[in-house]
Amino acid sequence: MAETKSTCCYCGVGCGVVIEHEAGRITGVRGDPDHPANFGRLCTKGSTLHLSAAPDTLIARALYPALRTDRNAGRERVSWDTALDTAAERFAAIIAEHGPDAVAVYGAGQLLTEDYYVFNKLVKGLIGTNNLDTNSRLCMSSAVAGYKLSLGADAPPCSYEDIAHSHALFITGSNTAFAHPIAFRRIEDARKARPGMKLVVVDPRRTDTAEAADLHLPLLPGTDIALYNAMLHVMLWEGWVNRDYIEAHTEGFDAVKKAVREYTPAMAATLCGLEKKAIEQAAEIFATAPATMSMYCQGLNQYSFGTHNNSALINLHLATGQIGRPGAGPFSLTGQPNAMGGREVGGLANLLSAHRDMANPEHRAEVAALWGVDDVPAQPGKSAVEMFNGLRSGEIKAIWIACTNPAQSMPDQALIHEALAKAEFVVVQEAFGHTETCAYADLLLPATTWGEKDGTVTNSERAISRVRAAVSAPGEARHDWAIVVDFARRLGIHMGKADLAARMFPYTTPESIWNEHRESTRSRDLDITGLSYSLLENAGPQQWPFPEGADAGKVRLYEDGVFPTPSGKARFVLTEHRITAESPSARYPLHLNTGRLRDQWHGMSRTGLVARLYSHEPEPMLHMHKDDMERRGLASGDLVQVKSKRGDVVLKVLESATLRPGQTFVPMHWGGNTMGGQGVNVLLPSAFDPYSKQPELKHAAVQVEKYKAG
Ligand code: SF4
Structure with a gap:
């Protein structure tokens, strides 16, 4: 039996796994005792990864390229050459007739960083549109916007080891016990080691996580901002804010202080459906504990005011100085295994490589120079909902969907199904051929998946971890990055840019892609120029930033109180209570x-x-x-x-x-x-x-x- 170390492909905890395999078959999986995310532990999902691996689940896999030339007929097996030439021809014809914004790519936080990088370069560099979005839009984009708005950069400040240093944990909008189980095990361990440690959980439901709390606040859905503003009101009233920290390291406090005057605990208790006393207790624990860390996920992000949910929470950290110290700070729990890696390479419609700003001409020029193109477009592309609306209206004619199932995961599904049915050309690049989205594929391209592919992912704590292949691909499945590179070169021919495409996509290994991504991060906040595949191989996962010459990555950000904003100060953001997109009514109560x-x-x-x-x-x-x-x-x-x-x-x-x-x-x-x-x-x-x-x-x-x- 052979063993290969890799990373779990489910949640953003990013646990290390040891894949056991024999004669080309994955036979078992166990936790990697050396991996800093899990130290050998796995949850029920991770510990059964081998049971979803081929060949036992071959029936569910897409194994061969298949093309449908008549929407009323089934797809037929074709060669890779026919598949990719057809795709290149169709995309090039649409781009020539309607412009680059008539095509789009929709990916996933399950793609590896190398996959993401070439998709981004294909769309924003070769094609010349920013219509590249992913299912991370449904998952963490409010956390990204919240970090950028409040702290100046999309960079989670904390690490898992902060759990052990914390004296109070404020979990909000997250059933960590279910969704990030190994992080929750660390919370249980920390509470055993520090019996005085407090756990406050904010969640409309009494989940398993809430059940374990010292204080549970079962607020009405979507009332987080009122709660956090009222907590700040209490902190101000009781003198629990850290005025020295506010003065030295933040800006915009006075406006927020004025705004939260009206968020009395009594008023918030009514809005949130909570006991006034519980709000006061939560404020006291948050502000007066020696170190408070908040952990949060979709319960904050998935609202039409998700960014302000995040910023209102971060306001509490800034007001109390609960940031930049061991055990203190806001810590978003990433839903997917590599949503972070995708953000690092700029894999969303409004992002550019290495946290560069699309609206900044210098940043665009830097990316264009790196890629060898004249420019990258300044106008943000269409985000997930906008992209499928564009497909439905006919503004977008062709879409390439990779490693995700929007026909199930997008909201208001009937409209998504309508959009996919209306599209002129739908390509689905997938390992699993049974998803609802596959039913709409004019061209289905079989991709490799966990256990079969190589590359890197970044977890919630900014740790870059290697993903390794243990067995070869079933059928004719190919690696995601290799499909993109092959398609890009063929598209270049059909667009009359064959030489450019060949120069832009010279890659023969995931490592060669990653090395280019690494170079793009030089002198950026997420600089990883001190890392290499061999270092990750020998020393295990490493956190960014890790610039050239460094001995180690950064466990914690903002310890010096300097933030990546023009003034170097973190920003208080004015946030007001808003109601959800729809409220209960007589018809829908x-x-x-x-x-x-x-x-x-x-x-x-x-x-x-x-x-x-x-x-x-x-x-x-x-x-x-x-x-x-x-x-x-x-x-x-x-x-x-x-x-x-x-x-x-x-x-x-x-x-x-x-x-x-x-x-x-x-x-x-x-x-x-x-x-x-x-x-x-x-x-x-x-x-x-x-x-x-x-x-x-x-x-x-x-x-x-x-x-x-x-
Ligand atoms: Fe995988 Fe997340 Fe479970 Fe770890 S906690 S084993 S990363 S699903």
Whole structure:
């Protein structure tokens, strides 16, 4: 038996794994004891990775390129040459007739950094549009915008080791016990080691994470800003703010101080549906603990005011000086294994390589010089919701979707299905051929996946970790980066830019791509010029920044109190309470909250293949309070129809003590393929945050009725 070290391909904890394999077959997986994210531990998802690996799950894999020339007929197997030549011809013709903005690429936080880099270079460099977005838009873009707005850069300041240094943890909008289980194990360890450590959890539901808390604040969905502003009000009233820190290291405090005057605990208690005393207690713990760290995820990000949710929370850290010290600071928990790596290479419609600013002509010129092109476009491309709206309206004619399933994961699904059906040409580059999006592919390109591919990922704590192949690809599947490079060269020929494309895409290995990415970071905040594949090979994962000449990466940012803003000071951001995109009404009287289960991940393309992972929750159920069920004459197990303004789904109902009356919950993992045609996202609105463009996937107003067949 052979062993290969790699990284788990699920959540942003980024645990190290040891893949056990024999005769080209993955036989087992265990935690890597040397990996700093997990020290040998794995959760239920990570420890069953081998059960979703080929050849046992070959039936679910895309194995050969397949092309459909007639929308009413099925796809037929073709050679890679035919597949990529056809794609290049179609893309080049559309670009020639309608311009570069008529095509788009939609990727994923599961792509490796090297994959992301070549996709970004293809779209923004060779094609000349910024229409490249990814499912990270649905996940962390509000955290990105929040960091940039408040602290000046998209850089999580903390590390997992800060959990052990912390005296108070403020977990908000995250069921860490389910969604980031190994980070939660570290929290449990830290609390055992430091019995006085406080855990405050803010969540509308009494989740497993909330169950473990010293103080749980079950706020009404979408009222976070009112809560944090009221906490700041209390801190000011009680004299718990750190005036020296505010004076030396921040700006904009006076305006925020004035604004939070009206957010009295009594007023916020009404808005948030909380006890006034609980708000005061939370403020006291946050402000007076020797070191407070907040940990947060989709419950903050997935709102149409997600950026201000983040900034209102960061205001608390700045006001109390709870940042830049061991155990103190805001720490976003990345949902995907490499959303961070994607952001590093500029893999979103409004980003450029190495955290450069698209609106800055000098930054664009630096990227253009590195890539050997005249310029990169200044106008941001279309973000996820805008991209599919563009496809539906005909503004975008062709889309290339890689490693993600928007037909399930985007909000207001009926519109997404309509957009994909209307598109002139849809390419889907996927390892798994059974997703709902694959059904719309005119061209399906089989890609390699975990256990088969090489490269790097960056986890929530800025640690870059190697991903390694243990076995070869099944069928004719190819690596994502190799597909892009081959396509780019062929597209160059059809665009009359063959020489340029050959110069831009000379890569023969992921390492050669990564080395170019590394060079692009020189002197930037995420400088990794001191790293190499061999260093990662020999010394294990490393955190950025790690500039040339450094001995180690930075565990913690802003320890010197200097922030990457023009003034060097962090910014207080004025944030006001806003209401959700839709409020409960007479027709749709209940709040719907969506979230994650312990044993499933995203749209289940991989975890859904593992029988063992269904033992925790075998099917999607609507969780509901008993009062709301009694009012409707429902018992657990009854089929109910859940309706919003946009559509409806039929599910079993489950009585749940984790919810307050008036609120419901559905796990987001199951889609139309597994729910008889409609996934839960058919219910959700596509309203999005004006700064981050992240849609409000966390909340809808719904009605629930007993299902009557026919
Ligand atoms: Fe994988 Fe996340 Fe579980 Fe770690 S915590 S094993 S990264 S799913």
